[in-house]
Amino acid sequence: MRAMSRECIGRQTARTGQSLSDVGFARLLNGAVAAPLALGEWGELYLGSDILLLALGVYDLATRARLHPAYIAGVVWMIALQITALVLLGNPTWKALSLHLIGH
Secondary structure, three states: OHHHHHHHHEEEOOOOOOOEEEEEHHHHHHHHHHHHHHOOOHHHHHHHHHHHHHHHHHHHHHHOOOOHHHHHHHHHHHHHHHHHHHHOOOOOOHHHHHHHHHOO
């Protein structure tokens, strides 16, 4: 069971394309933290993952006194993907295309 759960953590769900950890953190934080802070959809979807990523950066700075280049590239990539996803979320053309792609 333990090996299976480790294997499933990084898998992407078929419906949303998000990893299971993103979905879990969104459910954990959407009502408790994101809603009172009025962060909107970004907070509900990405706040948990971003907090973990920030914690990794703080750990890197505390233990190595610098950020690893791969960490910086990953943060830039993640921010770009989040912005793209939020822009496409409200786009009716994207909604029609995505529904067509999954056969609805």
